[in-house]
Amino acid sequence: MFRALVVEDQNLMRLALMEQIQASFSDCVVLGAETLELATRELQNDDFDLVVIDPGLPGFDPTAQADRLAVVDKIIETSPSAIHVVVTGSDSSSEADEFRRVGAAGYLGKTGLEPGVFADVLEDISTNGFSMRLSRVAMKIPDYRYSGLTPREQEIIDMMTRRERGMKRTQIYELMADRLAIDAGTAERYYKQARAKLMRRGHTLPKGL
Template sequence: MRRALVIEDQDLMRQALIVELKESLGDCIIAGAQTFALAHRALTDDLFDLVLIDPGLPGFDPTSSEERLKVIEAIVQAAPSAIHIVITGSDNDKEAVACRELGVSAYLGKTGFSRGGLGNVLDQVARDEFSLRYSKANAQFTELHISGLTPRESRITELMMQRRPGERRKDVFARMAEELRIEPASAERYFKQARAKLMRSGRLPRGL
């Protein structure tokens, strides 16, 4: 069973990363830490296969390159056998290079990092490739979240409502399958489940 640690002080972001990891890793145990002290204690008490790091932690100046790298280096040294992934909202070329030199396997910008993207990053890391993805604010659609639907039902509903002219449903199922690393038939099943729930509640959006 693989073990992962998510070091992130923002509750919503930490929970979102944990959900992504659960879907990507399968059978796993995931711990979350909001501060450097909690992270260091967790790394001292346990062995982790994967560590996600946001270097802008409380108690450190998030605008100081020196302090950010100090956080990353200390965590890498505390878990030398783990895979380390830095995910930050203040990504830049210089820091990405420095992280790679410290032994980090991936450097990711938060802005524009889509759901399902972490699984693709892990696949790249598994091939011994350094994964580098900078922030990009190029969203073309608003996100859709409907109460009563599971995260996957909500995602396929969102993708279906964002269909481009001429795009077929099976193309959308294929896109979701690639994003979440599931079979297209599973994506279709999630869509049918979501549609049935929305029809029963009388909240079926236009276009579904």
């Protein structure tokens, strides 16, 4: 079973990252830790395959590079066999290089993280040794969340509303099928079910749905 630890002090972001990992791996256990002390204790008591780290933890100055490096370095030192991925809201390529030098295998900006990103990041790491994804800031439409949809229905609605100009629905079905190990016809059924639910409830659908 794949085991992951998310070290993040902001509750909503921690839960979101934990959900991202759950969505990326079919058989996993994900723990969350708010402080370096709690994370260190868990890492000493158990082995993890993946450790996701926000370097701006309580007790450290999130604007001081020395403190950010100290957080990441301590966690890597405590869990040398894990894969370490830094996730931060103040990302830069120069900081990514610094964390790579102390042993981090991945570096992600928080803005614009897509569903399934951790599976893609681990594949990048396996192929290239390091994965860097800086924040995507060119957001053109707002995110939508609807009550009453299943997680897979919500995911395909997200993918459909964010698709690039000229990208066909059939391409989205194929992308979702690859990500979830299902066939494209099943992905299409999730989409049609979700769209029908939204229309029955009288929602104004985003452009493209």
